[in-house]
Amino acid sequence: MTFLVAAVVFVGALCLFNLLLTFAVLRRLREQGDELAALKAKHGPRYDPEVMVGQEIPVVGHDLVGFFDSGCPTCHEEAPLFAELAVRHSALAVISGAPKDVTDLIELLSPVASLVLGDEATELTKAVDIQAFPTFLQVSGSRIEQAQTSVAALAEKVPSA
The missing domain is CATH 3.40.30.10 (Glutaredoxin)
Structure with missing residues (x-):
């Protein structure tokens, strides 16, 4: 029984860590999207x-x-x-x-x-x-x-x- 409790706690901690990493990646992608939008606005469309x-x-x-x-x-x-x-x-x-x-x-x-x-x-x-x-x-x-x-x-x- 102790082994089962330890396994559940470990899997729960691993899921929580994975969730935190996912949020960090999403935040970073959002920041890069904002940076890309700012660059596009700065340089504008290609000149024709x-x-x-x-x-x-x-x-x-x-x-x-x-x-x-x-x-x-x-x-x-x-x-x-x-x-x-x-x-x-x-x-x-x-x-x-x-x-x-x-x-x-x-x-x-x-x-x-x-x-x-x-x-x-x-x-x-x-x-x-x-x-x-x-x-x-x-x-x-x-x-x-x-x-x-x-x-x-x-x-x-x-x-x-």
Whole structure:
């Protein structure tokens, strides 16, 4: 009989321990879910520049518009490709960032595109509602015809001038 009582107490303690572990795991999963939701809210949905197609842009007289930022490594990688495409089109390069940080972009793009720098670049970026850098636009008049985050994707759709 003593052995039976000891076995029941042991099984009861084991069940109680298992229940406590289950509650701990559930609490931790709930915390991770909250952390994941906070990260999703912080970073938002994936940026799709195509939603800008059809919108008006406060820039007239340019076929191509490229938005660059000094702190964006991809911008520096895409800039030479944009320069190649800009040779055949009327292009505008909007370069955000401190002047000392964008000298390489300025040197590369100034021979082939009109430049917007400093506060004017920041204002134009906000006016067009650019959400990610780099962003490249094909413009007809003042209407956005194509919007991409890579020059290669835009070049496929832009007719040669």
